[in-house]
Amino acid sequence: AAGVIQSPRHLIKEKRETATLKCYPIPRHDTVYWYQQGPGQDPQFLISFYEKMQSDKGSIPDRFSAQQFSDYHSELNMSSLELGDSALYFCASSLNQNIQYFGAGTRLSVL
Amino acid sequence: AQKVTQAQTEISVVEKEDVTLDCVYETRDTTYYLFWYKQPPSGELVFLIRRNSFDEQNEISGRYSWNFQKSTSSFNFTITASQVVDSAVYFCALSEAERDDKIIFGKGTRLHILP
Numbered sequence: 001a002a003g004v005i006q007s008p009r010h011l012i013k014e015k016r017e018t019a020t021l022k023c024y025p026i027p028r029h030d031t032v033y034w035y036q037q038g039p040g041q042d043p044q045f046l047i048s049f050y051e052k053m054q055s056d057k058g059s060i061p062d063r064f065s066a067q068q069f070s071d072y073h074s075e076l077n078m079s080s081l082e083l084g085d086s087a088l089y090f091c092a093s094s095l096n097q098n099i100q101y102f103g104a105g106t107r108l109s110v111l
Numbered sequence: 112a113q114k115v116t117q118a119q120t121e122i123s124v125v126e127k128e129d130v131t132l133d134c135v136y137e138t139r140d141t142t143y144y145l146f147w148y149k150q151p152p153s154g155e156l157v158f159l160i161r162r163n164s165f166d167e168q169n170e171i172s173g174r175y176s177w178n179f180q181k182s183t184s185s186f187n188f189t190i191t192a193s194q195v196v197d198s199a200v201y202f203c204a205l206s207e208a209e210r211d212d213k214i215i216f217g218k219g220t221r222l223h224i225l226p
Contacts, residue, residue, distance in 0.1 A: 033213065042202060043156070045213035056213055088154060100214060102148075102156040 002027055004093050004103035012109045013081050021076040021106045025093030031055070032074040033100055034066060035090040043090055049074060081110045113138045115205050115217035123223040124193055132188045132220045134203030140164075145179065145186045146204040146214065156202075162186065190222075198224045 005024040013019050025032050031050045035043040045058035049068035060066075063081075068074045078085060086109050092100040114137040124130045136145065147159040160170065162179050170177045174191045190197055203217040 035214075042216035042218050043214075045215070048213060058213060090156060092156075099158065099161050101158060104153075104155045107154070 004091055004101055006089075006091050006103035006106050008106060009104065010107050010109075012111065014111050015081060015083060017081050017110075018077065018079045019081060019108060021078070021089055021091075021108070023074045023076070023091030023093075023103060025072050025074070025091075026095075026101060029093035029095045029101075030072065031094045031096075032068055032072070033092040033094075034060075034074070034076050035092065035102075037088040037090065037105075038084075039087070041087075046076070078108075083110050086110045113140075113143075113205050113207070113215045115203050115215055117201075117203055117217035117220050119220045120218070121221045121223070123225060125225050126195055127192050129189060129191050130193055130222065132190075132201050132203070132222065134186045134188065134217060136184050136186065136203070136205050138205060138207075140207050142207075144206045146202075146206070147177065147186075147188050148202045148204060148216075149199045150202065150219070151199040159188075193224045195224045195226055198222060 007022045033048040034046040036046055037043040046060040047066050048056045052068045063079050066076045088105045088107050090102050090105045092102045094100045116135045143164045145162045149157040149159055160177055167179050176189045178187045200219045200221045202219045204214045206214045
């Protein structure tokens, strides 16, 4: 069965650069969630979209923005990157806000 | 406020032993979901189970079993006859059922199964 696809899997950036993470949900899923997991930490909710509209927002920095497109894929844009942004970024998708299935994650390293 | 507490930071057991991972949660909602996720060393988050607050039946899936007790706000996870492949970080988590918009994770329990 198709799963949540995240790209890229690994990303290395320098401080103050920008990064764009992409998420392709499971086909027919209408809700996308973004989570950030710092080293040795639990995943923290950033933001979610339902039917292309933002549905909830967590502790997402103002330097980050996200959107869900007409084909339901989502992108997380991160600007003015800081060392502390180094983390594993997960995208999850669900149908009708049901069980969330997670992608393999994008590991972002900011040097 | 919602909160999930996994008091066991790290557990080591010898292969074939049974092990129980504890989870205690707090919520003001009467309707909510509880989850367990597994995160192996490769990093992905693997969904194991979701239980809603009205379903207190214990569940068994192969070597895995879950004990949900609303009276003590606990949702414990037991692995029977553990195997080396069970080594991972296990997260207990909670979400509000009505919106189910975000999952609140516990800090995780790192489980080492020693051969």
